[in-house]
Amino acid sequence: MKLGRYALQRLLGVIPLLLVVSVLVFLFIHLIPGDPARLLAGKDATLEEIEGIREQLGLNLPIWQQYFNYMGDLLRGDMGQSIRSGLPVTEMLSSRLMPTIWLTLLSMVWATVLGLTIGVISAVYRNRWPDYAGTLTAISGMSIPGFWLGLVLIQIFSVELGWFPTGGVDSWKSYILPSITLGAGIMSMLARYSRSSMLETLREDYIRTGRAKGLREFVVVGSHALRNSLIQVVTVAGLQFGFLLGGSVMVETVFSIPGIGRLLVDSILFRDYTVIQALLLLFATQFILINLIVDLLYGVINPKIRYS
Amino acid sequence: MSNHSTAEGAPPSVAASRGGSGSNSRVRAFFHTFSRQWLAMAAACFILLLFIIAIFGPMMMPYDPQAPDYDALMEGPSRAHWAGTDEYGRDILSRLIEGTRLTLAVSLSAVLIAAVLGTVLGLLSGYYGGWLDRLIMRGSDVLFSFPDLLLAIGIVAILGPGLINVVIAVAVFGTPSFARIIRSVTLSAKETLFVEAARSMGAGNGRIIWRHIFPETVSSIIVNISMRIGGAILAAASLSFLGMGAKTSEPDWGAMLSMGRDYLSIAPHIVYFPGLTIFLAVLAFNLVGDGLRDALDPKIKP
Amino acid sequence: MAQHLLEVQGLKTEFKRGGGRIMAVSGVDFHIKKGEVLGLVGESGCGKSVTSLSIMRLLKDTPGRIAGGSVRFEGTDLTTLGDTEMRRIRGNDMAMIFQEPMTSLNPVLRIGKQLEEPIRIHLGYGRKQAREHAIHMLRLVGIPRAEEVIHDYPHQLSGGMRQRVMIAMAMSCSPKLLIADEPTTALDVTIQAQILDLMKRLKEEQDMGMLLITHDLGVVAELCDRVVVMYAGRVVEEAPVRELFADPQHPYTKGLIQSVPKLRHKVRRLDSIKGNVPDLSQMPAGCKFAPRCQFAMEQCHVQEPELVAVNGRSDRSSRCFLTQEPQVEGGGEG
Secondary structure, three states, X not given: OHHXXXXXXXXXXXXXXXXXXXXXXXXXXXHOOOOHHHHHHOOOOOHHHHHHHHHXXXXXXXHHHHHHHHHHHXXXXXXXXXXXXXXXXXXXXXXXXXHHHHHHHHHHHHHHHHHHHHHHHXXXXXXXXXXXXXXXXXXXXXXXXXXXXXXXXXXXXXXXXXXXXXXXXXXXXXXXXXXXXXXXXXXXXXXXXXXXXXXXXXXXXXXXXXXXXXXXXXXXXXXHHHHXXXXXXXXXXXXHHHHHHHHHHHHHHHOOOOOHHHHHHHHHHOOOHHHHHHHHHHHHHHHHHHHHHHHHHHHHHOHHHHOO | OOEOOOOOOOOOHHHHHOOOOOHHHHHHHHHHHHHHOHHHHHHHHHHHHHHHHHHHHXXXXXXXXXXXXXXXXXXXXXXXXXXXXXXXXXXXXXXXXXXXXXXXXXXHHHHHHHHHHHHHHHHHHHHHOHHHHHHHHHHHHHHHOOOHHHHHHHHHHHHOOOHHHHHHHHHHHHHHXXXXXXXXXXXXXXXXXXXXXXXXXXXXXXXXXXXXXXXXHHHHHHHHHHHHHHHHHHHHHHHHHOOOOOOOOOOOHHHHHHHHHHHOOOOOHHHHHHHHHHHHHHHHHHHHHHHHHHHHOOOOOO | OXXXXXXXXXXXXXXXXXXXXEEXXXXXXXXXXXXXEEEEEOOOOOOHHHHHHHHXXXXXXXXXXXXXXXXXXXXEEHHHOOHHHHHHHEOOOEEEEOOOOOOOOXXXXXXXXHHHHHHHHHHOOOHHHHHXXXXXXXXXXXXXXXXXXOOOOHHHOOHHXXXXXXXXXXXXXXXXXXXXXXXXXXXXXXXXXXXXXXXXXXXXXXXXEEEEEEOOHHHHHHHOOEEEEXXXXXXXXXXXXXXXXXXXXXXXXXXXXXXXXXXXXXXXXXXXXXXXXXXXXXXXXXXXXXXXXOOOOHHHHXXXXXXXXXXOOOOOEEOOHHHHOOOOOOOOOO
């Protein structure tokens, strides 16, 4: 069955990619100008401490051996220690992963639903007022600075109205404003994309056939057109999931959410290289995995691939 | 892919009757389409306003943007200070005006650098093909696979904070998009008859690229530039907000917001006004970019 | 005179292009009797497809709209009907099949589902009944293993099979009129022959009226009872099929027939009509065919001829000054 072969191809394609990523991330420390040992020991380290680190981390070994050690450690779940706090990086990551995941999921859900709705309505009522309203909303969503939107929402709904907390992750309420902020950009992009995808689909011949059969316009759009359009849009939406990380950095900063986005910013500002390295690996891997899942999903929902 | 709204149903020769040949009627057709979109026109006027402010800024500022006024700390909008004052008593409106020049300079230079780099890479990649093409495309794929902001943060992390590095970072993550678009235009232009003709007359590669292929890419370049300025402004502001861009003494809009954050509950106007300005500027550029795209080159998807 | 199945009078359809309007169909008249096959012939861009789309009112999502005239189907003027009423007729009493079988079926829905849609809507069948009827229709159009094809997706079928499915879909509610827009043009020659045979058989079995749109005179000769020739959005000749081939009146028709190479004649160059179809936004004054006509007289460039009966007959007409000439006083019955 074609799907099996398709899936296998995709899976196999991912492996070399992951390897390349691991090499690049590994080399990260060595690419930064300066002596890796000094970088890892921290700014105030003494010469002895630097040499100590060099011994401890095996930085005087040949590079390829270092790489093997690195991979070995990784597979055992050891990502080193934070330069800043001394805590094991793996621990730091796992404690902060969940808030980011919740935030991202919630944002995706509402952004997809609203974005698709706006896009489809805009397409169906093309060049009339719902279209203008929808397009304007979408472009505004793309233009608004995320950090500003977040702050404005905080000011109105937290400070003035007191409906939601201003930050932190104490309850489910804490996720509402941040996810609105994070989702705005995605919603806009999806609205525009689904609009243009729908417009294209509506011009296809089989839509005319559907009307020629006497189907109601609602069925033609909702069943025939939408299903075709969705196939493309879902793919794009899925890919956006990976990009949400960029936005989560901003949102987590504004709303003081202890997620991995903020961890990245903090560790960059404080030159905590081990954490940065681990985060890079995490981001790249999840991005690749998400692409893989989206690819597979596409294979399942597109009948041309599912049925030879 | 057959398309019932343009195929047999519509008279085929009609399309040829519009626009005619030659660039003169293309320009006219462009203005005709563009001016029909009143929203884009309104946005264009706003951008014009921004440029005027950037150029004549110093003459328009009611106050010295650097001068603190300890008697008027964090005052809300009033007749004396239309946008209020910040935590040092500086007039926000004047700072916004001064910041216009900074914002435009940073975003325009970043996008222009990306345009130049990307165009060169795209032309080379599309024209010569082969390993050069593969190399350039692989490189841009790698850059493309990172979320914009993360890439920018990463670059600034390596280079250090400061506006120059922000420009570099934004230029770097903007280059792949130009490279891709220009490459695809180059590929299709390469196959056209007049390139064949020029080559058969012995024109060298450089001449062909410069005189025949490059002009075809101009409209795509313009469209893409206009579409990316908005994003550049946002990226630069975001970086400044995170503390990686402008120093807080500089009147960068993003930095102003970052400072104002601490006083959100007592003096929200410090946050509202700079943010509103960023929003309107980006909105205007995006609307104009959209309008330009519809009028010049509808093939680029949003 | 009894009511015709389809009566088109003065149909005008315009297209919006770049701020202006183009008249793709300018005043077309013809009729189809019950059980009769009318061929609508002409080159690309003459307006024949637009005419058929106008009849079915399928101009949504195109820049076209009906600008005048009437289309009477069994007495009711379709141009005045609301959406709901029009929908009841489409796919039901009046059905249409299109030129491109490859893209006319929805790629993400199974054949069965697409077939059953009109059946359930118009005939009101339940699911099981609809499925049986769909399989029956597939068998009727000669598709082998119909029970399996029902579950297939369009891309799993060949072009010829897809066109058969389209025909099955169109015929599933026993329409009184079938409009076929170049049904065989996109198919292989051998498949073409099969589809034509199928259509002939169906027409005889169902006593169905057909509007067959084509540029292929061979198809016309095989299937049609009468023929209408269109040029530049106008009817230029109308005749029963045999007479059209035996004694064409309009120079355009003559040119078309001459361009078809005949098997027994060896020729060095194929005949063709010189010149091109005019740009609809820049139509010449007078007769629209005059610039390409070898018989053109001065009058032709100035004044547009009316569509007049040939030899006084009601079933033959031609839009040419040459046809009108032999109308000497007292010629022919009214």
